Amino acid sequence: MLCACFLLANFKEADKTHGWRITSMLRQRRCWWKLSLVASTTWAVVWASPLFAQNSPNGYQYLDPAYIVGSQAGPSASGSQDELAQRVAELEKALADIKAKEAAAAKKNAEKFSVNVGGRVFLDAVSFGQGAGSRATFGDAQDTVQFRTARLGAFGEGFDVFNYRIEMDFAARDSSDEQRTSFKDVYIGVKDLPWLNYVQIGHFKEPFSLEELTSNRFITFMERSTLNSAFVPARNVGIASYHVSENERMTFAFGGFRTMKDTPPYAADDDGGYAFTMRATYLPWYDEATKGRGLLHLGLGYSYRDVDDPNQRIRVRPEVAVGPRVVDTGNITNVEDYHLLDPEIALVYGPFSVQSEYLVAFYNRSVGADPTFHGAYVQMSYFLTGESRSYNREKGAFDRVKPIENFFRVRTCDGDVETGWGAWELAYRYSWLDLDDASVLGGTTADHTFGINWYWNPYMRLMFNYVHAQVSPANNAPNSDINVFEMRAQVDF
Numbered sequence: 001m002l003c004a005c006f007l008l009a010n011f012k013e014a015d016k017t018h019g020w021r022i023t024s025m026l027r028q029r030r031c032w033w034k035l036s037l038v039a040s041t042t043w044a045v046v047w048a049s050p051l052f053a054q055n056s057p058n059g060y061q062y063l064d065p066a067y068i069v070g071s072q073a074g075p076s077a078s079g080s081q082d083e084l085a086q087r088v089a090e091l092e093k094a095l096a097d098i099k100a101k102e103a104a105a106a107k108k109n110a111e112k113f114s115v116n117v118g119g120r121v122f123l124d125a126v127s128f129g130q131g132a133g134s135r136a137t138f139g140d141a142q143d144t145v146q147f148r149t150a151r152l153g154a155f156g157e158g159f160d161v162f163n164y165r166i167e168m169d170f171a172a173r174d175s176s177d178e179q180r181t182s183f184k185d186v187y188i189g190v191k192d193l194p195w196l197n198y199v200q201i202g203h204f205k206e207p208f209s210l211e212e213l214t215s216n217r218f219i220t221f222m223e224r225s226t227l228n229s230a231f232v233p234a235r236n237v238g239i240a241s242y243h244v245s246e247n248e249r250m251t252f253a254f255g256g257f258r259t260m261k262d263t264p265p266y267a268a269d270d271d272g273g274y275a276f277t278m279r280a281t282y283l284p285w286y287d288e289a290t291k292g293r294g295l296l297h298l299g300l301g302y303s304y305r306d307v308d309d310p311n312q313r314i315r316v317r318p319e320v321a322v323g324p325r326v327v328d329t330g331n332i333t334n335v336e337d338y339h340l341l342d343p344e345i346a347l348v349y350g351p352f353s354v355q356s357e358y359l360v361a362f363y364n365r366s367v368g369a370d371p372t373f374h375g376a377y378v379q380m381s382y383f384l385t386g387e388s389r390s391y392n393r394e395k396g397a398f399d400r401v402k403p404i405e406n407f408f409r410v411r412t413c414d415g416d417v418e419t420g421w422g423a424w425e426l427a428y429r430y431s432w433l434d435l436d437d438a439s440v441l442g443g444t445t446a447d448h449t450f451g452i453n454w455y456w457n458p459y460m461r462l463m464f465n466y467v468h469a470q471v472s473p474a475n476n477a478p479n480s481d482i483n484v485f486e487m488r489a490q491v492d493f
Contacts (some may be wrong), residue, residue, distance in 0.1 A: 113158035118167075120217055120372035120492035122148040124493040126322055127482035137473055137480040138324035141445060147171040148321055148488065149216065149252040151184060164188045173321075184235065203260070206233045207240060207253035207279040208301040210344040211357060211377075213397040217492050218390075220355075220381050220452050221319070222465045227359045227375025229316040233277065236260050240277075244275055248393040249286065254278035259308060273308030277301070281344075281396035292348065293388040299344040299396060306337045311362070314373070314435055318469035319447050320484045326471045329435050329442030334367040346398075348391065351383035369438035384424040387455075400458050401425075407456040423455035435474075443474040463488040 124167030128141035154215040165185045189203025209232045211224050224232075240255025259273040279301040287294035297421060312335045315328035339362040346355040356378040363371050381389070390399040407422030429449040435442025452464040467484040 008190050013321075015246065022358075043087060087401070107460035111159065113162070113164065115154055116156050117152070117154055119150075119152040119492055120490070121150050121450055122490045124148040124222070124321065125487045126320060127485040128323060129420050129485065131481070134480045134482050135477065137471075137477060138326060138482060141323045141482070144322055148222075148324065153185070160189045162188060163191070181478040197244075198242045199239065200242065200255075201239045203235055203237050204240075204277070205235050205279040206238070206303065207242070207255060208233055208256055208277050208303055208340070209279075209342055209357060210281075210297070210299055210397060211360075213279075213395060214399075215397075217490070218398055220379060220402055220425070220427045220453070221429060221449055222463050222488050223319045223321060225357075225375075225377035225379075225429065226319060226433040226445060226447055227357065227431065228379060230314050230318075230344075230433055230435070231359055231361050231373070233257075233259075233275065233305070233340075236275065238275075244394050249283045251281045251394070251396040252279075259305070264468060274305060276307040279396070283393070286393075290388075292391045292393075293350055295346075295348045295391055297344070297346040297348075297391070301340070301342040301344070303340040304337065305340070307335050308336050310366075312338075312441060316433065316445070318445065318471070318482055318484060319431065319449055319465075319467050320486060322375075323484070324482075326469060326473065326482065327433065327435050327443035327445050328474045329440050330474070332363065332365070332371065332440055334365045336364050336366050338363040348389050350388055351386055352380070352384075353389045354378065354380045371437040371440045373435055373442075375431070377429055377435040379427065379429035381425055381427035381451075384426065385421065387423045387425075401455055401461075402458045403455045407454075422457065423453075425451075425453040425455070427451035427453065441475050443477075444472045446470045459493060460491045463490065 036142050041129070116351070123145075124147075125145045127143045130138070130141060148171065149169060150171040151167055151169045153165060155163070155165040155167075157163045165187060167184040167186070168181060170181050171179060171183050172184075173179055182346070183203055185202075187200050187204045189198060189200045191198050191201055207213070209228065211219065211228055212232045213233065216224075218351070223229075236257040236259050238255050238257030240253055240257075243252045255277055257275040257277065259275060279299060281297060281299040283295055283297060285294065285296040286292060295373070311331040311333055313329055313331050315325040317323055318326050340359060341362075342359045343359055344355075344357045347353065358376040360373070361373045361375075363373070365371075385404060387401060387404055390401060391397075392399040401423060403423035405420040405422070408420045409417065410419075411417050427449075428451070429447075431447045432445070434444045436444060446469070448468045448470075450466045454462045463486075465484075465486040465488075469482045469484070470479070471482065472479050
């Protein structure tokens, strides 16, 4: 019976963890034959003890009332009750003391900033496949191995209302492809302000684009889409306000920013460089019972940008961090400002997900025709191992994937080898970018990206991407294709 109860308890525990298979449960509890032997022996000893000495006419055995604490038949029932009450009182007092000490420690810690250290490292290997026409158009793209990201930072909270983050990237690249150290998030936040709710001040991402606001630790592909590289604002210096509805179905954020140069002294001058950005999201469907294994996300972003340089240039690579830029507008002269509009949608249905954005950029020029550019992507992914994409309801963006079973390989005490496979995800993305309009002939590109992601645990994964870019280059040059093979080893902490 004890063995049966033990098994039943473990089945209930397995049921709580998303219906793991019995085999997965057995992997976590090795050497069952030893446990069964111990349980059987214990049951035999208990069954033979005096507690079960009385027999009923129908053959069942019952506990002797003399051994029941609190029973009038017990020889020392009153004493046992008094002793039990005393011990309960002592435990309650000890618990109260512990809670008081914890409250005092929390109050003391709230009077200063906490410090937590975090970081991430992405190591990439990239190989290009080109024909003669591609080499003639884009040059001979060089294979490479590089650290795509190597960040280290600190974050924490203090005084009950403040939080902060400071993060440096030691493998960043500027617009001239020179590797350098740069600031990423450097900000302080203030909570629970009247009307403004949560306010963030410093250098951080503008509230724009689902793909951009999903951390590169959690995006499905190694690189974001071409429309992101072309238009989406990333981090700038500014102040922003963030709001979340009480039921966490809606978010709204807005802020004002100064655009920053990506070369020293990393500052903005007094001639333009202003931006106002806002974003709203809504969850018309969110499966509370499964904590978001089913959801529908709708969003809309807008940004007005007054430029600090009237000569604007847009050029992008085929969804890879290095290599040739396959479409390029050259300098678009006499630009005064431009507007960005970005509707977004995402669906998660168990292990399947689909996500899409369509971005329009309206440029205003003091002299010449005003060009309008377009870009879009749609991506799909499916977890072969049953996981689901996680969603952060406060940010309106996707979050960390947590494998049902981490990757491991261990030898058990009986000599067998047990393994866990982690999480496996297949993905596909189609992205399109059109930089031809008015007098601007920047070219168009359509990229097909296929991906395989292997999550070892929530903080480590291997990524494999293949990109096939179909390009109509700038200035009506002959059409050409380029292929990219990419691999990444990723860890964050």
